[in-house]
Amino acid sequence: MDLLSGELNARLKAASGPTLWLVDENIQLSSAPNAAVTVVGNRFDVIERLEQQGWQARFGDFELSDFANEQFDCILYRVSKEKPVVHYLIQEARRLLAPQGCLVLLGDKGEGIRTYARKAASCLGGERQEQKLGKDSWCAHITPGPRAGDCPEHQNYPELRPACEDDTRVYWSKPGLFGWNKVDRGSAFLIERLPEMLGQSLPLAGRMLDLGAGFGYLSLNAAGPDTRLTCTDNNAAALLACRFNLQQAGLEGRVVAADAADRVEGPFDVILCNPPFHSGFAVDGDLTDRFLSAAARLLDRNGTACFVVNQHIPLERKAAPLFKDIQLHADNGHFKLVRLRQPIHP
Ligand SMILES: C[S@@+](CC[C@H](N)C(=O)[O-])C[C@H]1O[C@@H](n2cnc3c(N)ncnc32)[C@H](O)[C@@H]1O
Numbered sequence: 001m002d003l004l005s006g007e008l009n010a011r012l013k014a015a016s017g018p019t020l021w022l023v024d025e026n027i028q029l030s031s032a033p034n035a036a037v038t039v040v041g042n043r044f045d046v047i048e049r050l051e052q053q054g055w056q057a058r059f060g061d062f063e064l065s066d067f068a069n070e071q072f073d074c075i076l077y078r079v080s081k082e083k084p085v086v087h088y089l090i091q092e093a094r095r096l097l098a099p100q101g102c103l104v105l106l107g108d109k110g111e112g113i114r115t116y117a118r119k120a121a122s123c124l125g126g127e128r129q130e131q132k133l134g135k136d137s138w139c140a141h142i143t144p145g146p147r148a149g150d151c152p153e154h155q156n157y158p159e160l161r162p163a164c165e166d167d168t169r170v171y172w173s174k175p176g177l178f179g180w181n182k183v184d185r186g187s188a189f190l191i192e193r194l195p196e197m198l199g200q201s202l203p204l205a206g207r208m209l210d211l212g213a214g215f216g217y218l219s220l221n222a223a224g225p226d227t228r229l230t231c232t233d234n235n236a237a238a239l240l241a242c243r244f245n246l247q248q249a250g251l252e253g254r255v256v257a258a259d260a261a262d263r264v265e266g267p268f269d270v271i272l273c274n275p276p277f278h279s280g281f282a283v284d285g286d287l288t289d290r291f292l293s294a295a296a297r298l299l300d301r302n303g304t305a306c307f308v309v310n311q312h313i314p315l316e317r318k319a320a321p322l323f324k325d326i327q328l329h330a331d332n333g334h335f336k337l338v339r340l341r342q343p344i345h346p
Pocket of ligand 1: 238
């Protein structure tokens with residue numbers, strides 16, 4: 001277990017007064033559930049796991065408005081990757097902390113923890129103490145005080161905004177989502193080649209799954225009025241953005257919170273997927289395997305799954321135990337498109 005996780009676990013265990021633990025995907029947990037702690041997190045898989053272990057946990061896009069002012073003695077937060085999310089949560093801490101309370105920020109130097117600590121102290125208006133846990137890891141304590149100031153850098157995190165566009169439309173999104181303000185070049189490559197990959201024109205008819213949908217780019221470009229569309233993701237902000245973009249485009253679809261589609265029932269005629277390979281600050285090759293297994297489970301016997309991945313990911317090898325028909329359809333030097341058919345259902 002890394003130093004930050006060790007420190008976080010010790011604090012979760014020791015918490016006695018009302019404590020809020022803000023969590024995204026960066027956790028290694030060893031501590032038993034503590035009834036003093038309320039957990040709020042934006043990753044469905046993390047919250048589902050914590051609930052199963054007995055934690056009082058809530059999934060959402062860090063909507064904290066129903067907590068009362070000054071409700072918590074302590075707020076624990078291992079900082080997220082996206083700056084506006086961190087600044088927004090620091091601002092929320094200012095309202096939620098009791099006068100004698102404490103915001104505890106944990107993070108590495110490269111993640112900007114020391115800057116966050118400084119800015120949190122000027123936002124909360126109290127004192128800050130920083131504790132070095134190891135070479136790069138820090139734990140900062142910030143208390144509320146009389147000199148509370150603005151926290152302007154949250155960029156209105158709660159709101160969706162027009163984030164990027166192409167020839168067809170504007171995509172609404174927000175910081176914290178995968179590639180939130182750009183069309184992913186791999187996904188654009190998949191859409192460009194999709195008609196020839198499937199042997200049918202767009203929009204698609206039939207049952208389609210967008211696996212790891214993000215803000216819905218693949219669905220928005222492949223689906224139409226005759227598509228029975230399901231989109232799934234584990235990120236609360238992605239689910240919000242996806243629902244909004246589908247609605248803007250006049251598309252009907254189910255948008256399902258799940259961990260690698262574990263709550264989704266098939267079968268589907270077409271599955272589209274640009275699988276994740278990052279989990280928080282770490283690379284997680286296992287995620288690709290889990291997405292492939294989900295695709296095999298959910299694909300109709302006569303269906304087709306179309307994946308786009310970075311060129312270096314050995315998708316064909318990983319897919320070999322799961323599909324009888326695996327074809328490298330295209331490779332543009334950066335991304336490859338792989339067509340999977342005839343799933344091997346156990
Ligand atoms: C590479 S992005 C692709 C997004 C979108 N389909 C696109 O083409 O722009 C991968 C997506 O998988 C989601 N994801 C990551 N881990 C997941 C998990 N365990 N379960 C479900 N979705 C996950 C991420 O939130 C992200 O939206």
